[in-house]
Amino acid sequence: MSAEYGAEQIQILEGLEAVRKRPGMYIGSTSARGLHHLVYEIVDNAIDEALAGFCDTIQVTINNDGSVTVVDNGRGIPVEINKKKGISSVEVVFTILHAGGKFGGGGYKVSGGLHGVGASVVNALSEWLEVVVDENGHRYKQRYEYGKPVTGLEELGESDRHGSTVTFFPDSSIFETTVFEFDVLKKRLREMAFLTKGIRIEFRDAREGQEKEQVFHYEGGIKEYVQYINKGTTPLYSDIIYCEGQKGDISVEVALQHNDGYNESVNSFVNNITTPEGGTHLEGFKAALTKIINDYARNNKLLKDNEQNLSGEDIREGLTAIISIKIPEPQFEGQTKQKLGNSAARGAVNEVVSKSLTYFLEQNPTVAKSICEKSITAQRAREAARKARDLTRRKTALDVGSLPGKLADCSDKDPKNCEIYIVEGDSAGGSAKEARNRKTQAILPLRGKILNVEKARIDKIYDNKEIRSMITAFGTDIKEKFDITKLRYNKIIIMTDADVDGAHIATLMLTFIYRFMPELIRQGHVFLAKPPLFKLEKNKKVWYAYSDEELAAIINEVGRDQNNKIQRYKGLGEMDASQLWETTMDPESRILLRVGIDDESKSELDVTFTTLMGDDVEPRREFIEANAKYVENLDYNA
Numbered sequence: 001m002s003a004e005y006g007a008e009q010i011q012i013l014e015g016l017e018a019v020r021k022r023p024g025m026y027i028g029s030t031s032a033r034g035l036h037h038l039v040y041e042i043v044d045n046a047i048d049e050a051l052a053g054f055c056d057t058i059q060v061t062i063n064n065d066g067s068v069t070v071v072d073n074g075r076g077i078p079v080e081i082n083k084k085k086g087i088s089s090v091e092v093v094f095t096i097l098h099a100g101g102k103f104g105g106g107g108y109k110v111s112g113g114l115h116g117v118g119a120s121v122v123n124a125l126s127e128w129l130e131v132v133v134d135e136n137g138h139r140y141k142q143r144y145e146y147g148k149p150v151t152g153l154e155e156l157g158e159s160d161r162h163g164s165t166v167t168f169f170p171d172s173s174i175f176e177t178t179v180f181e182f183d184v185l186k187k188r189l190r191e192m193a194f195l196t197k198g199i200r201i202e203f204r205d206a207r208e209g210q211e212k213e214q215v216f217h218y219e220g221g222i223k224e225y226v227q228y229i230n231k232g233t234t235p236l237y238s239d240i241i242y243c244e245g246q247k248g249d250i251s252v253e254v255a256l257q258h259n260d261g262y263n264e265s266v267n268s269f270v271n272n273i274t275t276p277e278g279g280t281h282l283e284g285f286k287a288a289l290t291k292i293i294n295d296y297a298r299n300n301k302l303l304k305d306n307e308q309n310l311s312g313e314d315i316r317e318g319l320t321a322i323i324s325i326k327i328p329e330p331q332f333e334g335q336t337k338q339k340l341g342n343s344a345a346r347g348a349v350n351e352v353v354s355k356s357l358t359y360f361l362e363q364n365p366t367v368a369k370s371i372c373e374k375s376i377t378a379q380r381a382r383e384a385a386r387k388a389r390d391l392t393r394r395k396t397a398l399d400v401g402s403l404p405g406k407l408a409d410c411s412d413k414d415p416k417n418c419e420i421y422i423v424e425g426d427s428a429g430g431s432a433k434e435a436r437n438r439k440t441q442a443i444l445p446l447r448g449k450i451l452n453v454e455k456a457r458i459d460k461i462y463d464n465k466e467i468r469s470m471i472t473a474f475g476t477d478i479k480e481k482f483d484i485t486k487l488r489y490n491k492i493i494i495m496t497d498a499d500v501d502g503a504h505i506a507t508l509m510l511t512f513i514y515r516f517m518p519e520l521i522r523q524g525h526v527f528l529a530k531p532p533l534f535k536l537e538k539n540k541k542v543w544y545a546y547s548d549e550e551l552a553a554i555i556n557e558v559g560r561d562q563n564n565k566i567q568r569y570k571g572l573g574e575m576d577a578s579q580l581w582e583t584t585m586d587p588e589s590r591i592l593l594r595v596g597i598d599d600e601s602k603s604e605l606d607v608t609f610t611t612l613m614g615d616d617v618e619p620r621r622e623f624i625e626a627n628a629k630y631v632e633n634l635d636y637n638a
């Protein structure tokens, strides 16, 4: 390195060293998630240039060597010497912590990966990083290794384009994995494109054998996002309601549309970062929507003077919405620091939504009327459900034996030790009851297909016997009444046949749990049992295989010969109690898949469920594959 080591330089190196020592503090974790955040950090810089109005195309490529390149056609990171620091602005960006966006332009950095820490952190956590800048008719390049410049900012020659290009290879001594996943990056890049209307993001996988390319470009921005989420549904009206405005230094964008279903999919973002726990911006939105719809319903006599106000929940039945705000200094609160705290955001969103929505409703009375009517029907259904529920509750309070009749409960009363198997069909339920460990394992057999909650309103859902059984057995109640401390079992295990029908039934159960008690999944209480697909017998010895590969491996081990007896299990019913115990229920030898929710892609999950449980048969057939994405292997003791 040519530059002399001044106090400034030493400080820089200390800064990057801190990042390498405690990477988790800067990017959340060093798992695959942290790895992918590196890409988002770099792309965010290009998005900022787009938001400033100087860039319309971003290319992201996973290169054959596993590195990632991000190219934009913006002004180019300034190459001039930064007077205060005595190095080029390029070098400032890549070596000084929190330098992102603050230099030169004077604007503030609005976008940002989950942690919004900037390019210097990516640099510090990369084995190498190269930046190429095209500006002023020239091309410049600099290379870094482990965060430190190993060349100066060199001029390579002339150039007739302008923009910034960054290529980096993550440090394998820091990350658990350095393999980028196309599908993971794809989701976030698509989301970024939806949130930045007009931007064109070209995403390419150039790794040999897995070459693919996708382009994300949405002129309609979050309006198209709402359309995308609603694609598997029947919209209540064709318009996407759009609200846009600015209050002080906060800019607000909201898009919404109801579908004829019963679920709420409201997704909020701050500076392009998802806020799964909501916060003030979401509160402002909900308050405005509730007030404006009630006002409209009253003013237009859709709601009589003697009738109750519509609740927020009634109005949000079947609602899909995106709330996206840009705010200079977001304050995040809560345990996971994902909840917006800025008070000013509440008022800003409330004001923008109130104004635009009032205007829209006046202009579109037919749409206004259908929203009000749907909300009123929801209100009535909710009232009916409440009565049904009160009835159930009173029963519970009165007699101890109010647990569902078919439930074979366990004797241990400490939920920590207990698990419940939800079993498809009475016959498998019978074997499971026989096989179980009575102390800790409860069995709840369910008959046939349970109700598809994507297609039923709350009162119908409460009416359904199988669903009521699950609710009472779990003990937690649902939705707003959900209380995790009442959970009667530490593990809820769904056990169905290992075929398409079984997968469908498991999906129906998961859909129910996801919609009504998502916290059970979030806190890791929900599992899928994995029954074996094959049994191999040879000379009185028995092996079980849970996949084709495993069967092949076993055959390989025991030898391929006449004495091998191979049975393919078609259902749980083909196993007797002892086999069921050994293969699927014995904690020592069973395989359980823990079901998880990735909050960072909640809107995607909503799409998955609506598509999966919608009218089309085909997506459901693909369930087994799709499902693999939402479950992680828990213990594999087989």
Ligand code: TTJ
Residues within 6 Å of the ligand: 042, 043, 045, 046, 049, 070, 071, 072, 074, 075, 076, 077, 078, 093, 101, 103, 104, 105, 119, 163, 164, 165, 166
């Ligand atoms: C700053 O103000 C003067 C003109 O250039 C502005 C700027 O920073 N532009 C800019 C930065 N465009 N693109 C970037 C950038 C792009 C990538 C892919 C990565 C990084 C770290 C910055």
